[in-house]
Amino acid sequence: MGSGDTVSFVLAIFLLVIYAVVWTLSLIGLRVARNRYSGKSLPSRLSTLPKTSAPGVTIIRPLCGLDNNLFNALEAAMNLEYPKYEVIFALQDERDEALLVVKLIMEKYPHVDSRIIINDAKVGVNPKINNLMMPFAEAKYDLLWVIDATIAFTPGTLARAVATFLGASYSDSSFDSELESTPLLADNTRSPPKAGDVGLVHHVPYAVTYKKSLGSLVEQAFLNTTHAKMYLAINALGIDSCIMGKSNLYSKSNIDSLTTPSPSLRKLPDPPTGLAAFSPFMAEDNMIGLSLWHELRLKHAMTGDVAVDCLGTLSLKDYIARRSRWIRVRKRMTPIPATMLEPFTESIFGGLCGTWATSRLFGASVPALWLVHMVAWLSVDLSVRRYLGTNVKGMGPPQGTAMFVGAWLIREVLAMPVYLYALCGDQVMWRGRRYRIVQSGEAICVDDHRPDALSH
CATH class of the missing domain: 3.90.550.10 (Spore Coat Polysaccharide Biosynthesis Protein SpsA; Chain A)
Structure with a gap:
């Protein structure tokens, strides 16, 4: 086995372990949703x-x-x-x-x-x-x-x-x-x-x-x-x-x-x-x-x-701003390894990594494995959604599954671009004001012309 093969073999093991951990967390979340929320x-x-x-x-x-x-x-x-x-x-x-x-x-x-x-x-x-x-x-x-x-x-x-x-x-x-x-x-x-x-x-x-x-x-x-x-x-x-x-x-x-x-x-x-x-x-x-x-x-x-x-x-731009804001806050409040591992919890990127690792170690078609992965992931997500909504029927307007799946697909496609965009800055807009998030997780108002801006 050459050095290149060794590196890819070790990388595959690493990615497969992460993939297994993510799926374990997903199934734990599904089990909790079913056991805790699906009954009266x-x-x-x-x-x-x-x-x-x-x-x-x-x-x-x-x-x-x-x-x-x-x-x-x-x-x-x-x-x-x-x-x-x-x-x-x-x-x-x-x-x-x-x-x-x-x-x-x-x-x-x-x-x-x-x-x-x-x-x-x-x-x-x-x-x-x-x-x-x-x-x-x-x-x-x-x-x-x-x-x-x-x-x-x-x-x-x-x-x-x-x-x-x-x-x-x-x-x-x-x-x-x-x-x-x-x-x-x-x-x-x-x-x-x-x-x-x-x-x-x-x-x-x-x-x-x-x-x-x-x-x-x-x-x-x-x-x-x-x-x-x-x-x-x-x-x-x-x-x-x-x-x-x-x-x-x-x-x-x-x-x-x-x-x-x-x-x-x-x-x-x-x-x-x-x-x-x-x-x-x-x-x-x-x-x-x-x-x-x-x-x-x-x-x-x-x-x-x-x-x-x-x-x-919310417009789609509002959604992106909201998600990137909290990613920027979270990256300052959690250890760097946890922040860097976050993309592996997303269906598309994590699925590609996991299916490539499975293919590299055991031999299989990556596209076929990834398709199975996405179907299984969507099935888990739809089940979690259904269980959580069991006891609150009538507290919101009904939504068809087709519309929800369409919005889910857009969310999954946007996940990595939003994450990468959020990593590229440390400023956020919050209730009409601009703030900079520092390493401690504190927010500093950078709109110095505003009377309520704080100096640090």
């Missing part, structure tokens, strides 16, 4: 407790502008099967168009404990953190459920999330004794958590689109297939924190105890702690999850509920 969600016994016995929860909805399907998404928080919660609608501008929608909802549900907080404070570049500062400070309860404006959910979601956070087996007879032994029964007190406790409950996004633009259909295909199965698989393995901030339940006292992961803030004489400690990061959800995981050694958990994400109208 059982109600939690928390939903039937008297108000005096249930742990209180503060729901915070940070708002900015008229997001798609805003009324229906916000209304979901007013119809929960849970005895004790409040809803805070958080805005940063009294002229925000979302305020009228909020007032209409509050008028429709006067019996729900709800209020509006308008707060224009700025503690950093992240507008969501800025918006959450006062609601965090004024929340009635220690348990906080922070939900993005575009997210809707079924009425039983909160009770199941709280039961999971407390670690109680809400489906068996030991539930009452478990609940009584949990440290989170008083409204504003909490015993120090123990390593291995659940510190965050989150939900996998399931995208729906009411206005079927090309970009929104492609984004929907991404979220309901590739993103979902990898998200479920990584969380099932529990190797490290992997969360999105669409729907997160955690303890305020836990967040308050966190120190900042920001190198720039740690240089200050009095570095911020708590929520403000994450203000320099665009991906504050991921950083909070990492801090809970590593600093407090708290696990993350999921329930059999999804966060129904109501997508707005």
